Amino acid sequence: xxxxxxxxxxxxxxxxxxxxKSRIEQALIQDPTIADRLKHLRFVVGLVDSxxxxxxxxxFEPPPDLVxxxxxxxxxxxxxxxPDAMVRLSPAHTxxxxxxxxxxxxxxxxxxxTICCLILPAVVRARYDARKxxxxxxxxxxxxxxVNHAMLDPAGRFPHVAVSGPEAFAGVYxxxxxxxxxxxxxxSRLRCPSLFDSDRRTDFVLPKxxxxxxxxxxxxxxxxxxxxxxxxxxxxxxxxxxxxxxVAPKFDGRSTFAILADAPVISSVGELRDAxxxxxxxxxxxxxxxxxVVFISSRAFENGCNxxxxxxxxxxxxxxVGLTPQDASLAPSxxxxxxxxxxxx
Numbered sequence: 001x002x003x004x005x006x007x008x009x010x011x012x013x014x015x016x017x018x019x020x021k022s023r024i025e026q027a028l029i030q031d032p033t034i035a036d037r038l039k040h041l042r043f044v045v046g047l048v049d050s051x052x053x054x055x056x057x058x059x060f061e062p063p064p065d066l067v068x069x070x071x072x073x074x075x076x077x078x079x080x081x082x083p084d085a086m087v088r089l090s091p092a093h094t095x096x097x098x099x100x101x102x103x104x105x106x107x108x109x110x111x112x113x114t115i116c117c118l119i120l121p122a123v124v125r126a127r128y129d130a131r132k133x134x135x136x137x138x139x140x141x142x143x144x145x146x147v148n149h150a151m152l153d154p155a156g157r158f159p160h161v162a163v164s165g166p167e168a169f170a171g172v173y174x175x176x177x178x179x180x181x182x183x184x185x186x187x188s189r190l191r192c193p194s195l196f197d198s199d200r201r202t203d204f205v206l207p208k209x210x211x212x213x214x215x216x217x218x219x220x221x222x223x224x225x226x227x228x229x230x231x232x233x234x235x236x237x238x239x240x241x242x243x244x245x246x247v248a249p250k251f252d253g254r255s256t257f258a259i260l261a262d263a264p265v266i267s268s269v270g271e272l273r274d275a276x277x278x279x280x281x282x283x284x285x286x287x288x289x290x291x292x293v294v295f296i297s298s299r300a301f302e303n304g305c306n307x308x309x310x311x312x313x314x315x316x317x318x319x320x321v322g323l324t325p326q327d328a329s330l331a332p333s334x335x336x337x338x339x340x341x342x343x344x345x
Contacts, residue, residue, distance in 0.1 A: 003027050008038050012196050042196065128280070134193040135262065135278070136285045136293040139234065141189060143260045143287035145177050150251035158259060160248040161239050161337050166215035166223055170238055171231025171333030179211045190232020192262055194279045206230060224334075231333025233278070235263040235312065238329050238337040240322035246337055250325070253290050258311035260287040263332040264301075266312075266319055274312070276301065286311050 003024055010016045011024045027034050150158045159176040162168045177185055187206060206229055207222070209215065218226060237259050239246045249259065262278035262285050276284055276298040283297045301310060314322045314329040321337040322329040 003031075003034050003037075005037065005041060008034070008041050012038070012042055131193040132279055132285070132295060136295070138189055138192070139260055139262075139285050139287045140291070140293050142177075142185065142234065143293070144291070145185065146173065146259055147251060147289070147291070149177060153251075155250070157248040157250050158237060161237075161246075163246055163337055166218070167212050168336040169227040169231075169333060170236040170331045170335050171227060171229075172212065172215075173236045174230050174232075174333075175209060175212055175215070178209075187229075187232060190234055192233040192278050195233055195277065228334040231263070233263055235261045235330040235332050238321045238331050238335065240325050240327060240329075242325055246321050249322075249328075251289060254326075255288055255290045255292065256309060256328075257289045257326065258286050258309070258328040258330060259289055261285060261311050261330050263330075264312055266332065266335075274301065 007016070007020065007024060011021060016024065024034075028038065146158055150156055159173045161170060161172055174185060174190070206226065207214075207218070209226075215223060215226070237249055240249050241247075249257065262276070264284070265275040265277060267274060275281070278284055279295075281298055283295050284301075286294050286296055288294065301312070309328055310317075311328050311330045312319060314320055314327050316323060319331055319335065320329065
């Protein structure tokens, strides 16, 4: 079964159709050499995605005098080989076209290196910006669906996350959005383009559910995998406290209240800091109630920036339900509203 490198790269980036994905996964099982090629391509693509062009003066930005220094290097190489400029221009001393000298090779290598230094940053930046914009488009699509749900709700609220039981997970939002709709939100809409398919669960097929009642008919193992997977790569609101009750946030069109974002990897308190794998760890797309998608640098989360409300922590700095109606707190799909992070495995 012939699988090209282009197809393998598309598979890594999650851009294949279902039939192409099935064909590639079958080939990976049957042919170990294809698996080796995929591993190599994952490494190469990962290197390109890891290049950071956000910081001024980084390693991959070409120096401002690159062209001048390159031309000076070429002149010095030519000058050291031929003593007279007029001799260099003389047709009698021209190197035959059928032979490539070491000087030609040296100049060619310098020129290629110069072109790579000039083009590579632009290519990497364009690829990074395209994925960030594609992710923002997906988040806006899901966020707009959540806003429409709240506007149609009699109480004007987003979907409610139960405190306990099968409905006690942030990703239950997706179940409510799909309920009673012929136009279901596919799992591909809930995947950030900056993350590889190889980093996600692929051994579990999401069952079709008609509503929250179907969650009670799942086995514990099915329910656990469903809760982990249904929300995709995004984080959802855990709810807020109102009059000592945990309720769904009320839609007020606020510009500072986050309801959806790229999901962080939350680790145990005191052991590891929270990780932000989306977009090469450089930042997260966040959807606010007023319909804006804002890209926030990961440094703002890590350094405890006070200029904005951290969408992943409440005012008590924990990954739990918001403690006031204005306290946004988002979490990955499997998180319940009141389970403190240091109690999780």
